[in-house]
Amino acid sequence: MSRLSPGNRRVAVVGVALSDCGRVDDATPYALHAQAARRALADAGLDRSQVDGFASAGLGTLAPVEVADYLGLRPTWVDSTSVGGSTWEVMAAHAADAIAAGHANAVLLAYGSTARADVRAGRRTGTFAFGARGPLQFEVPYGHTLIAKYAMAARRHMIEHGTTIEQLAEVAVQARANAALNPEAMFREPISLDDVLSGPMIADPFTKLHCCLRSDGGAAILLAAEEYVQDCRTAPVWILGTGEHVSHASLTEWDDFTVSPATVSGRLAFARAGVRPDEIDFAEIYDAFTYMTLVTLEDLGFCGKGEGGAFVEKGRLRVEGGELPVNTDGGGLSAQHPGMRGLFLLVEAVRQLRGEAGARQVRARDGDLPRLGVASGTGGWFCSSGTVVLGRD
Numbered sequence: 001m002s003r004l005s006p007g008n009r010r011v012a013v014v015g016v017a018l019s020d021c022g023r024v025d026d027a028t029p030y031a032l033h034a035q036a037a038r039r040a041l042a043d044a045g046l047d048r049s050q051v052d053g054f055a056s057a058g059l060g061t062l063a064p065v066e067v068a069d070y071l072g073l074r075p076t077w078v079d080s081t082s083v084g085g086s087t088w089e090v091m092a093a094h095a096a097d098a099i100a101a102g103h104a105n106a107v108l109l110a111y112g113s114t115a116r117a118d119v120r121a122g123r124r125t126g127t128f129a130f131g132a133r134g135p136l137q138f139e140v141p142y143g144h145t146l147i148a149k150y151a152m153a154a155r156r157h158m159i160e161h162g163t164t165i166e167q168l169a170e171v172a173v174q175a176r177a178n179a180a181l182n183p184e185a186m187f188r189e190p191i192s193l194d195d196v197l198s199g200p201m202i203a204d205p206f207t208k209l210h211c212c213l214r215s216d217g218g219a220a221i222l223l224a225a226e227e228y229v230q231d232c233r234t235a236p237v238w239i240l241g242t243g244e245h246v247s248h249a250s251l252t253e254w255d256d257f258t259v260s261p262a263t264v265s266g267r268l269a270f271a272r273a274g275v276r277p278d279e280i281d282f283a284e285i286y287d288a289f290t291y292m293t294l295v296t297l298e299d300l301g302f303c304g305k306g307e308g309g310a311f312v313e314k315g316r317l318r319v320e321g322g323e324l325p326v327n328t329d330g331g332g333l334s335a336q337h338p339g340m341r342g343l344f345l346l347v348e349a350v351r352q353l354r355g356e357a358g359a360r361q362v363r364a365r366d367g368d369l370p371r372l373g374v375a376s377g378t379g380g381w382f383c384s385s386g387t388v389v390l391g392r393d
Contacts (some may be wrong), residue, residue, distance in 0.1 A: 010225075011100055013346070013390070014229060015232070017045025021218075028220075029058075033056070036112060046106065050228075052105055053077035055080070056080065070109065083246065085340055086265075086385050089242070091386075095109065096242060097357040106222060106223070108222050111343045116338070149381035150291060150292070157308075161314060169196035170317075173192065175327050177320070178332075185336070219346075233281045237349075247383055248382075249383055259366070262300055266301060270301070277374075280372050281364050283327075285375075287334050293312070293327065346388065353371075374389050
């Protein structure tokens with residue numbers, strides 16, 4: 001296999017897969033990593049001996065070492081970046097840069113979590129178990145929960161821009177409509193605006209259906225240099241542009257509760273890809289809460305600041321009949337959410353671009369398969385963002 005000059009190689013996603021997801025009571029996180037990894041390699045048609053890079057997070061400080069050992073990998077390039085839900089978009093950016101520069105040829109990203117099973121069994125997972133040290137020492141004593149921080153941001157947007165609770169609820173309703181088309185989604189029964197609005201209050205203004213579900217599950221993707229593509233069994237999906245940004249840890253250092261770090265990561269990703277938001281056929285956006293979808297759409301440039309509420313109305317986010325299908329698998333609100341869902345966004349984006357999404361398959365404006373998609377992950381409480389623009393030949 002010939003090797004192109006470092007820096008000149010294009011990078012493609014050549015394999016994607018999910019592990020068993022939803023209710024998986026009899027598996028460990030390591031087993032879910034392995035199941036997803038094996039399926040991604042099989043999807044690509046490559047052998048694990050061809051993988052020389054590995055990235056993972058979520059299982060402690062030695063995640064890439066321990067999981068690589070469990071998978072039988074001996075990588076010469078590793079990444080353990082951990083910035084919350086945006087970890088996987090940021091890792092994909094790092095892996096693409098490494099491959100383009102010639103530091104690796106094929107990089108596997110893998111994740112697995114038994115978040116739901118752990119709760120049912122009374123096990124502590126340690127997710128977001130931050131101590132009262134550093135910047136957070138001034139917030140932890142007041143009992144701010146993760147959901148409360150998102151709720152505060154949503155309320156600020158409602159006050160400043162007139163966003164309504166009905167508009168936020170639209171995000172949940174349309175996510176469920178997309179999930180109804182996905183046989184792998186955890187919840188598929190349709191819901192109405194009234195179902196969302198009348199549910200039990202969790203953190204004002206969020207009722208239960210404004211919040212993501214909790215599931216078990218894993219995912220994996222394989223990125224490779226362009227000279228590997230001819231040996232793969234699937235059509236390549238190219239990494240066209242990436243961006244990352246870290247904003248704040250403490251809410252007191254957040255300049256504007258109505259602006260997420262996707263404003264920077266999105267701008268960088270689109271500029272590096274050489275495309276505009278209005279050219280994108282679909283978007284996969286981290287949606288632990290309905291407000292995340294709305295404000296990320298604004299900050300990626302799909303609509304103006306303060307216009308997100310109106311933008312998400314009238315079914316615009318639906319696979320069936322929507323102008324910009326968003327979270328085509330049902331998202332974290334309805335499909336699955338095992339903890340750090342960013343990798344699932346990339347899996348779904350690749351499946352859409354390869355035309356493998358079945359009943360939920362998005363079509364471009366000309367009726368053909370979509371040409372461009374974007375995946376944007378958010379971590380912490382709008383603390384970090386990673387955005388990846390993907391495209392097919």
